[in-house]
Amino acid sequence: MDTIWQYSIRTLLGFIVLLLLTRLLGKKQLSQMTFFTYITGIALGNIAGEMVVNKEIKVVAGITAMTIWALLTIMIEQLSLKSPMIRVLLDGEPAIVIKKGKIQVKAMALSKLNMDDLSMLLRDKNVFSIREVDYAILEPNGKLSVLKKEEAENPTKKDLQLPVQERLYLPTELIADGKIVKKNLKELQLNREWLEEQIKRLGAQSIQEVFFAELQSDGSIFLDKKSNG
Incomplete structure (x- = not known):
């Protein structure tokens, strides 16, 4: 019974600390996931998991490790905001994989991207033929930004000279x-x-x-x- 209570308390403490630290790290962990923030999330989760199930690890030691890891992450993120060099080192740079309608083989190789991957990412953007694409940029978070050729772009209300009604509210x-x-x-x-x-x-x-x-x-x-x- 004591063991159950001990694990329950350790789990509760680990959950609370992990929740507080992830809130402290900010929304970038979810909305702008890069390789660095992805590894940070995994590391914090592993530390919390080890603290919960491994009785040889003291709760204070686990909480201290998670806190220091989170603070180091915040410090590095702050430095990356001020230094483009550090930002590139941590997050990487966007890679142009299609330029003026031409596939950039070297950029794809450096990004570890094959044609099946590229086709899948394009379909995710509702583009089913590479011939429609003028530029495609692989972002540091793994998402693909696509600029279609002008003849493949959907016409806007302005293009069709249709009346535009001002939005009164956000749905x-x-x-x-x-x-x-x-x-x-x-x-x-x-x-x-x-x-x-x-x-x-x-x-x-x-x-x-x-x-x-x-x-x-x-x-x-x-x-x-x-x-x-």
């Missing part, structure tokens, strides 16, 4: 899973009474009948009622 959830998203209503400076009035205009007698509601960019409401089934 925002107002009701999700049958519950009002109060935070969003507050940020939009709207209230429950206004919301109830809007959904009644769309045929719902009360908020209880609504599963999902979203404010559209033009100020209208998209409504999805609850299923009777």
